[in-house]
């Protein structure tokens with residue numbers, strides 16, 4: 362995606378994937394301060410471990426507790442999280458989540474924290490978190506309380522969700538990732554959702570998961586995570602270069618790389 366964006370912008374930039382062992386993270390982060398380096402993206406487990414190694418954090422990175430984008434300016438490194446705004450743009454593009462009602466977040470890792478942040482600050486909705494390990498959902502919810510102590514986010518089990526009041530379900534768990542038959546809500550009747558409600562599955566490989574098949578066969582709208590992946594990259598590229606590259610450049614590169622035409626049903 363970034364190679365395509367550099368080419369579109371006529372820049373001689375280069376984006377490299379690099380495997381970094383946890384013990385090497387401080388040295389690798391320090392190396393980003395070199396002249397000519399624009400920044401970096403981080404993936405698990407570095408998204409959380411990098412926080413104390415940076416000079417500044419955006420509000421999103423601090424509240425989510427995860428950095429996916431490091432921006433270098435004159436020797437200073439700032440951390441941002443483009444997953445949350447990327448998710449919001451992807452929801453808008455897909456027309457999923459416009460329906461009023463609560464948001465259900467499946468999962469309790471970094472992606473789930475970004476989804477909760479997006480749902481609260483971007484959509485202004487009530488949030489329910491459902492996770493395979495309930496204690497992790499409870500810990501996530503505990504981080505979001507009003508100063509007076511009222512809960513903004515509730516950790517519940519599947520039957521604790523008021524499904525008839527839900528407008529959007531976000532799968533931020535890894536269920537389905539590389540496993541087309543795995544679902545975070547196996548055997549769930551998505552007909553329990555209001556007619557206009559939708560499901561956003563952050564998983565993009567495979568592009569049609571069992572979750573999305575179940576959602577669509579119940580007549581509800583479902584969308585995979587490709588749009589979010591493209592938008593989080595677009596926003597990172599804009600932070601590094603100051604250039605707004607059209608989302609189609611990122612999506613086009615993804616489609617080509619993942620060979621979606623060939624795997625489409």
Ligand SMILES: NC(=O)c1ccc[n+]([C@@H]2O[C@H](COP(=O)([O-])OP(=O)(O)OC[C@H]3O[C@@H](n4cnc5c(N)ncnc54)[C@H](OP(=O)(O)O)[C@@H]3O)[C@@H](O)[C@H]2O)c1
Pocket residue numbers: 405444467468469470471472473492493494497532533534535536537538543544545563564565586587589590591593
């Ligand atoms: N589209 C995008 O741009 C984008 C961006 C970020 C992340 N993602 C995707 O979001 C997903 C989560 O990423 P993450 O960084 O938050 O990972 P993570 O921190 O490892 O969290 C994984 C979460 O998934 C749950 N989980 C794993 N396997 C499960 C299963 N079989 N059934 C039910 N729950 C399961 C875990 O539950 P436990 O707590 O019980 O272990 C945990 O809550 C991944 O698929 C990732 O690729 C997509």
